[in-house]
Amino acid sequence: MNKNTRIGLVSISDRASQGTYKDLGIPSLKDWLKKVILNPFEVEERLIPDDKETIKAVLKELVDEKKCDLVLTTGGTGPARRDVTPDATLEIATREVPGFGEQMRRISSVFVPTAILSRQVGALRETEDHAALIINLPGQPKAIAETLEGLPAKGVNGVFAAVPYCIELIGGPTIETDATYVKAFRPKSAKRPEIIDSLILEPEGKADSAIIMLHGLGADGSDFGHFREELIASGAPLESTRMVLPNAPYIPISMNNGYEMRGWFDLYSLESRDREDAEGIKKTFQLIRRLISEEESKGIPRDRIFLGGFSQGCCMTLYAAVQLDKPIGGFFGLSGYLPLIDKEEVEHVGSAIKSPIFIGYGEEDSVVPPAFTQISVSYLRKLGADKLSAHGYPGLQHSIDLDEIGDLADFLATVLR
Structure with missing residues (x-):
């Protein structure tokens, strides 16, 4: 959208x-x-x-x-x-x-x-x-x-x-012009912001809160089409919550030999983080800012807007928790890590780091090594995340199970009071 x-x-x-x-x-x-x-x-x-x-x-x-x-x-x-x-x-x-x-x-x-x-x-x-x-x-x-x-x-x-x-x-939307009157100039190297289309799931009544949920690599927003109902069944008070499920653009993924799939940023390896797509991460962060701003423009208070994500979406969620200058209702990241640790791009720490943060991961995850998540948790706390709760799930691989959904529902119930 x-x-x-x-x-x-x-x-x-x-x-x-x-x-x-x-x-x-x-x-x-x-x-x-x-x-x-x-x-x-x-x-x-x-x-x-x-x-x-x-x-x-x-x-x-x-x-x-x-x-x-x-x-x-x-x-x-x-x-x-x-x-x-x-x-x-x-x-x-x-x-x-x-x-x-x-x-x-x-x-x-x-x-x-x-x-x-x-x-x-x-x-x-x-x-x-x-x-x-x-x-x-x-x-x-x-x-x-x-x-x-x-x-x-x-x-x-x-x-x-x-x-x-x-x-x-400066982070604004794309403007296309009729070249008959004005031909908009962009350098050949310039990349236009991708149009982010989103699946929007409205509650039955008027929305008083919103969850922006970022999917993982190769998936799309529809993967979380039933996530609100699953959380409600576990006790989360989301009956009046709007679900915003954006779809990442199709981009070449280096570790997949350049094959194009939906992704929030390029990935070079699952085993090493020595090389990371800083440009792609920062570009997606600007889109996150816009999504949050859109919810505010619809009348949702900032302290009732939540950003969550799975896998790559978790990475972007945790990056936003560090970078955003103003707090939101909370963040939750599942099966991912904080990218650009110890890189200059993460030196800026905004006040959103003081928002409530939930992190969950599988202790048997073979896609995102649990050590990546554990290092991220320590680093976030070092940056000032004093409302962070981290949960490791024995036997869980790169997925979400009922125990994790239950803990996340408890987290949302607490912060939405």
């Missing part, structure tokens, strides 16, 4: 916001976006006066609360005293992206020498679990289109050609 792109449109004008004249900025932007963007997107509109504090508050709301991936403003970019859009943007930004402003002035200079008076900026606003690109555009509809599309006949690219790749780089 791929998240729709959310776009904030902000028209900044004293007179338009007072009703003195009709705003043309937002309608022009909406029409342009509808003809250029091919995949579904959602729009948040705001019409506000040229007041710096108001602009700052609206930009923060659109990024922090509405989770917009892209925010486009129009108006208020000149040198007049009331033109404060760039100032407000930079004050709430975490980083500037200077190339956007430079290219916008280059485009405008083809038409008017006063383009050098424009103070338009492009910038990023980043929070713990989200990031957005903010671009200040001109106020006139014709200038908006020229700035976004560029001047192909003169060999001048518009700024929107770089927007999709920028949004992907």
